[in-house]
Amino acid sequence: MPDQEVRCSCCRRLLFKIEDGALCGALSIKCPRCRALNTLRPFRAPSTERVQRQSDEGTSHEHR
Numbered sequence: 001m002p003d004q005e006v007r008c009s010c011c012r013r014l015l016f017k018i019e020d021g022a023l024c025g026a027l028s029i030k031c032p033r034c035r036a037l038n039t040l041r042p043f044r045a046p047s048t049e050r051v052q053r054q055s056d057e058g059t060s061h062e063h064r
């Protein structure tokens, strides 16, 4: 399985690498550089979140 790089959402610093699917619950980590608290969720997110994103992109695309 390929490792997934987890980066700070604020400064893009590489926080750690994790094997795809290894994360099974929410995880919080504080960035050592900018001290932003990054909250991670399993990469295999619930389907509802994906559907929302897709429909969001779809509407914006249709609008243009």
Ligand SMILES: [Zn+2]
Residues within 6 Å of the ligand: 008, 009, 010, 011, 012, 013, 031, 032, 033, 034, 035, 036
């Ligand atoms: Zn940061």
